Each structure stands twice: as structure tokens, then as C-alpha cells.
Amino acid sequence: MNGFTEEVLPGGPGEGTRAVRAGLPEPVKHEPTLPGPVFAAHFHLPGEPTGPYTYGRDENPTWTHLEGAIGELEAPGRDGVETLVFASGMAAISAVLFSQLRAGDAVVLPDDGYQVLPLVRAQLEAYGVEVRTAPTAGDAQLEVLDGAKLLWIESPSNPGLDVCDIRRLVEAAHARGALVAVDNTLATPLGQRPLELGADFSVASGTKQLTGHGDVLLGYVTGKTGDPMTAVRRWRKIVGAIPGPMEAWLAHRSIATLQMRVDRQNATAMAVAQALRGRPEVTGLRYPGLPDDPSHKVASQQMRRYGCVISFTLSMRARAERFLEELRFVEEATSFGGVRSTAERRGRWGGDAVPEGFVRLSVGAEDPEDLVADVLRALEESAR
Secondary structure (H helix, E strand, C coil): CCCCCCCCCCCCCCHHHHHHHCCCCCCCCCCCCCCCCCCCCECCCCCCCCCCCCECCCCCHHHHHHHHHHHHHHCCCCCCEEEEEECCHHHHHHHHHHHHCCCCCEEEEECCCCCCHHHHHHHHHHCCCEEEEECCHHHHHHHHCCCCCEEEEECCCCCCCCCCCHHHHHHHHHHCCCEEEEECCCCCCCCCCHHHHCCCEEEEECCCCCCCCCCCCCEEEEEECCHHHHHHHHHHHHHCCCCCHHHHHHHHHHHCCHHHHHHHHHHHHHHHHHHHCCCCCCEEEECCCCCCCCCHHHHHHHCCCCCCEEEEECCCHHHHHHHHHHCCCCEECCCCCCCCCEEEEHHHHCCCCCCCCEEEEECCCCCHHHHHHHHHHHHHHHCC
């Protein structure tokens, strides 16, 4: 791969340089710097079936470039780490859970995580896996770790934005013989590197800020090379939860602007969060970057950036819905991390334990002055 070595740049390149060049092949005269997507169900394969590319469900050159790029961001300069891409974030999550757990095993999940986790719990229990849950805040999962095979961490949690001490939980889990997976979707590799904090897997939905344009469904797992990752790869082969070449290529193209997008969105998120502080109609404001946020102390010890998502609560469902209707530069849509700001009343899905007036706001790349003014105006209008 066309990367930087420590000899070329002591300490390695900066994050922007790394994002722009991650996963690119060695330059070849007259060839594109980023090869186009390879659409192939099968490959020429005379003789023995050896080599990297045999059948389209197993490997694809476009995936290879993308997996290299993500690996360079999740674990820069580190050997013995591999990345596998999937058709969606849930495909990646499922691959880790169902490849590592067997009937009779126990797993610890957050009870305040992504709203699909209750469905995952039901399926795991149907397969004979014991599922224990605890909140993210206060490292509460420590209390239910004994005898577990796998600890699943989501930090910051979605949508409540609580943070746990990943290093502490990893050390405790490993001491008990458990593997640790961290959902890194909200933080992105530029905000947090779970493997550097000791985790065995970093799992994420690339649908969100990693690709950032709301036009790609993608997931990935990055982990230390060895039996656990071999099992994840085998699960992908069996289930066939693979991304299309076009989606993989779009994702790789989008990663080049990741650092610019993340820095802009994080800075604007802080501006919006600060503008919401002290507003009498806003309660439960959460953003880990705010110095008085309950998660700030722990977040500042393990995160380099605090994300683009803010959460808060308005007095009632009707008030939240009026607020969303009044927004002009924020689209009412689910998901988060895109260049266009989005917001929604999370209670409409029914899967999150949040108040009826709870709003999750994903800050995009609009001018901060425009976004702050729009949010404050919508608050005023929604009171009428």
C-alpha cells in the first residue's frame, strides 16, 4: 500500500494526510490513483484455487483497498491488525456477536445502546446465549462481567451520549477471560481508537460519519489478527453479508475528506451545544465536549474529538415536533454523521428509553452561524 513509514515521517503523518492517502495502492504509470470499483462475481482461476481473489463473496479488490484504509485509521502504524467490511453496521455487529458466542455463553450488552440491540438480545437468547445488560454511565457493566465470554461497549452511547472508561472495562474483562468489542460509530477512528485502549474489536457503521454523505450503507470490524477475527471472516463468508463494490468504492472516496468533515462538524456541534446551554426550554442537554457534561472527564481521557451528535429534551412530544418542523437547515431524518444536519424525535421509534420530547441532533457541515441561528429560531417559533 502507498502509505508513510516512520522513516519518511517520524511519528507518522497527520490525520488529514493519513485520511487522504489511506488504502491507496502503489502508484502505477497511467493507472488511476484510486482504482474504480471492481464488479466481479468470479475471477479467472486456472489450476489450483490459490491467491487473493477467487469468488466475489470471499474477497474483492475494492474491499481490499477500503479495508486497508480503515485499518490505517483505526490502528495506524500497527501490525497484526485486519479490517473486514460488511453490507451494513448491523451486519458487522452481528458478525462479531454470532461468530464469538455459543449456546451457554454469556454476553454483556449496554441497556442504553443502539435501538436494534433489544432485537439482537432476543435472537441471542433464542440461540441459548445468556444476555446481561447494564447502563454505559459509571462503568456499570463491571458489575455483571463475571463469567461472560464477550463484553460489548458503546461509548459514547446512542442516543444518550453517556461515556464509560473503556480502558478500565477492557482490563476488567480481560482479567476475567472475556473479549471486548467497542462500537466506535459515533466517535469514528479520528475521535477514538478502541484497539489502542485495549479492545479486541472496533466495530462501526460506516453509514454514518465515516462516509458522511448519507448515500452508503456499510459496516466494518477491525481487530487483532487471530482466531477471533478468523471467526468473523468465516461468518461473513457463510452469511454473505458483503458490501457491493460501488458502495465500497464510494466509502473509500469519502474517507479522503473525513478529517475535514469531522473537524468542521465537531466544532459546529460545540457551538450549537454552547448556544443551547442555559435555554430554559432545554433540559438534559448532552454533548461530551461540554466541560460540565457528566461524561466530559472520562471522554477527555480517551477521545480526541467528541463527535457531531447532541441530545436534549423539550417539554413534551408536541413541542419537539414543532421544533423539528420549524428547522430550515436541519432535515428531519434518522441516522447521523452526514454533511447535512439531521434531527429527530427519537421516541417515535419506540426502541429507546427516552422522554417523548427527546431530540437527537446530528450537526452537519453548514456554516456554524447559520445552524446556531436556525436552531435558536426554531426553539422560539416552537413556543408559539
